[in-house]
Amino acid sequence: xxxxxxxxxxxxxxxxxxxxxxxxxxxxxxxxxxxxxxxxxxxxxxxxxxxxxxxxxxxxxxxxxxxxxxxxxxxxxxxxxxxxxxxxxxxxxxxxxxxxxxxxxxxxxxxxxxxxxxxxxxxxxxxxxxxxxxxxxxxxxxxxxxxxxxxxxxxxxxxxxxxxxxxxxxxxxxxxxxx
Amino acid sequence: xxxxxxxxxxxxxxxxxxxxxxxxxxxxxxxxxxxxxxxxxxxxxxxxxxxxxxxxxxxxxxxxxxxxxxxxxxxxxxxxxxxxxxxxxxxxxxxxxxxxxxxxxxxxxxxxxxxxxxxxxxxxxxxxxxxxxxxxxxxxxxxxxxxxxxxxxxxxxxxxxxxxxxxxxxxxxxxxxxx
DNA sequence: TCATTGAAGTGGTCAGACCACACGATTTAC
DNA sequence: GTAAATCGTGTGGTCTGACCACTTCAATGA
Numbered sequence: 362x363x364x365x366x367x368x369x370x371x372x373x374x375x376x377x378x379x380x381x382x383x384x385x386x387x388x389x390x391x392x393x394x395x396x397x398x399x400x401x402x403x404x405x406x407x408x409x410x411x412x413x414x415x416x417x418x419x420x421x422x423x424x425x426x427x428x429x430x431x432x433x434x435x436x437x438x439x440x441x442x443x444x445x446x447x448x449x450x451x452x453x454x455x456x457x458x459x460x461x462x463x464x465x466x467x468x469x470x471x472x473x474x475x476x477x478x479x480x481x482x483x484x485x486x487x488x489x490x491x492x493x494x495x496x497x498x499x500x501x502x503x504x505x506x507x508x509x510x511x512x513x514x515x516x517x518x519x520x521x522x523x524x525x526x527x528x529x530x531x532x533x534x535x536x537x538x539x540x
Numbered sequence: 541x542x543x544x545x546x547x548x549x550x551x552x553x554x555x556x557x558x559x560x561x562x563x564x565x566x567x568x569x570x571x572x573x574x575x576x577x578x579x580x581x582x583x584x585x586x587x588x589x590x591x592x593x594x595x596x597x598x599x600x601x602x603x604x605x606x607x608x609x610x611x612x613x614x615x616x617x618x619x620x621x622x623x624x625x626x627x628x629x630x631x632x633x634x635x636x637x638x639x640x641x642x643x644x645x646x647x648x649x650x651x652x653x654x655x656x657x658x659x660x661x662x663x664x665x666x667x668x669x670x671x672x673x674x675x676x677x678x679x680x681x682x683x684x685x686x687x688x689x690x691x692x693x694x695x696x697x698x699x700x701x702x703x704x705x706x707x708x709x710x711x712x713x714x715x716x717x718x719x
Numbered sequence: 720t721c722a723t724t725g726a727a728g729t730g731g732t733c734a735g736a737c738c739a740c741a742c743g744a745t746t747t748a749c
Numbered sequence: 750g751t752a753a754a755t756c757g758t759g760t761g762g763t764c765t766g767a768c769c770a771c772t773t774c775a776a777t778g779a
Contacts, residue, residue, distance in 0.1 A: 371763070372595055396729060407764040409588055412730090416551055416592040417599045421628065428730045429771035439629040446621060449600055450686050459683040462653065466684070469652065469713065470645025476712035483715065504638040505645070533655035534648065534713055536662065550732070575760060586733040591762090607761045608740035 371406050375414035378404050383434060390436040394424065397432070421445065440507050447511045457516075464512045465526045467505060468493055469534070474500040488527065550585050554593035557583050562613060569615040573603065576611070599624065616686060622693045639695045644705045646688045647672055648713070653679040667706060 379400065388394060397415065401408040415432060418424045422441035426432045451460070468488075475481055475496065486496065490513075497506035558579065567573060576594065580587040594611060597603045601620025605611045647667075654660055654675065665675065669692075676685035 410763065413592055413595040417596050420596045423628070426730065431729060437628070439625070442625060446690070449602065449621070450683065450690070459681045462681055463683055463687065466649025466652065467645065469649060470642070470709070472716050473645065473648065473709040473713040474641065476715045477708055481715070483717065502638045502641055504635070505642055508642065529656055530649070530652040531713070531716060534652040534710070536655045536660070537651050537710060538662065589732065605761065610760060
């Protein structure tokens with residue numbers, strides 16, 4: 362028979378338990394969670410397992426730990442994951458040009474989004490680094506902006522200057538005929 | 541006063557160290573990482589701290605641990621980000637739209653990168669989901685592909701069909717005159 | 720009244736001890 | 750000779766107890 366179920370590790374179970382506890386006990390943003398030692402008791406698992414779970418939740422930005430004080434529930438917003446995922450993706454051998462190209466692509470995408478808006482007015486646009494901050498807002502895609510900001514960070518751009526790579530890609534994309 | 545650096549916790553440092561080690565030692569997908577005990581020695585930190593780091597990386601899907609065997613580096617495409625995010629995030633319609641637009645933007649960027657390549661041949665291109673897997677490779681930007689994979693997973697692909705949003709944005713971008 | 724002290728609680732870290740499991744070499748049985 | 754059972758070693762999984770550094774707050778003292 363298809364034997365399968367391997368009991369999930371304690372620390373994975375602990376993550377679930379802790380989250381259930383948060384919900385059940387009506388713990389809100391900024392509130393304090395039980396101490397690690399107390400969690401250890403209540404969940405009947407070792408403190409080390411509790412810690413592995415808490416560290417993971419901390420990395421995700423769900424909780425905040427303050428030495429000497431305790432563990433607190435954060436106001437968790439999904440966009441906090443964007444930088445995290447960023448470090449995950451950017452980790453390896455990424456070449457600088459790749460990062461820069463991605464940034465340019467996002468800017469190009471931003472322009473495309475603007476261009477398909479009903480009230481689009483090309484003349485009100487310029488293409489400096491600072492201008493794109495507003496353009497990203499105008500695009501209406503908050504995720505796009507977050508990604509762009511993160512990418513810009515990694516690209517370590519000097520700012521200010523308009524990017525010639527953007528010009529290049531924009532002219533390149535014109536050769537694409539998608540019918 | 542410039543109050544500042546509190547040394548990051550050992551486990552956060554361990555995450556960085558481990559990732560550096562992976563890069564330095566040329567550990568590839570499927571390869572085995574040093575054992576927890578060895579990592580503990582090499583990094584001069586306790587095994588529990590090593591474990592907290594490894595658990596976090598495991599949660600993200602970067603590594604895979606097999607009891608009795610060891611810890612292995614996962615292939616990037618097996619990342620756990622989507623299910624992970626899914627358990628933490630509420631997805632409204634607007635967010636889905638944003639994600640989908642990002643995906644389309646990345647595809648458009650891919651096309652732009654291809655278009656500026658010397659040997660570009662538009663006729664060899666089609667625009668299905670599967671085709672973009674190869675197009676992403678052809679673009680030469682591995683980072684772009686990674687992002688696209690994640691976003692595609694998250695967007696929950698419709699599959700083989702070409703996307704009309706891509707057509708829309710492509711036609712939109714033509715209205716941009718960047719001189 | 721106000722500063723000092725110190726106890727208690729908390730997260731941060733470590734070391735050691737088991738356990739369960741997987742693998743491979745050795746030994747054993749056929 | 751070959752196949753099966755055995756056992757040693759290494760691994761991750763977990764628990765415990767012990768410190769440390771830090772924060773808070775009540776008790777203490779000037």
